[in-house]
Amino acid sequence: MAGLREQKKAETREAISLAAARLASERGLDCVTVDDIAEAAGVARRTFRNYFPNKESAILHAVDVFVVHYVRFLVERAASEPLLVSLEEAAVALVTSPHGIDRVL
Numbered sequence: 001m002a003g004l005r006e007q008k009k010a011e012t013r014e015a016i017s018l019a020a021a022r023l024a025s026e027r028g029l030d031c032v033t034v035d036d037i038a039e040a041a042g043v044a045r046r047t048f049r050n051y052f053p054n055k056e057s058a059i060l061h062a063v064d065v066f067v068v069h070y071v072r073f074l075v076e077r078a079a080s081e082p083l084l085v086s087l088e089e090a091a092v093a094l095v096t097s098p099h100g101i102d103r104v105l
Contacts, residue, residue, distance in 0.1 A: 013051050013061065016041040020058035029055070070094045 019040035023032045034055055038048040052058040073090040081089075 012041075012043060012047065014065075016043060016048055016051055017058050017061040017065070020052075020055055021062040024055070024059055029059075066094070069097065073097075 016037060020032070020037045023036055023040055032055060034048055035045055037055055037058060038045045041048070048058070052061065070090060073093040074086060077086040077090060
């Protein structure tokens with residue numbers, strides 16, 4: 001179990017990453033600045049820089065988390081299940097999870 005400080009840091013990283021992915025999806029990557037992302041996440045530009053070196057890494061973090069959750073759902077499937085069924089069921093579980101829909105968008 002992570003301590004309160006670590007939990008708060010993870011929440012901040014998540015908020016920044018999701019804001020970056022959402023803004024890039026809405027406006028296009030070239031039309032989004034670090035300041036835009038920081039404002040949308042409710043943090044200072046300096047806080048953004050404490051977590052990510054640039055806007056691209058913030059967006060890629062969202063993709064990383066998406067993949068980690070997908071792999072976790074996939075690993076939880078029965079080994080005897082056909083591969084295509086496992087892939088599909090893991091995808092459905094991911095999209096319907098609290099972590100899924102923002103990252104899919």
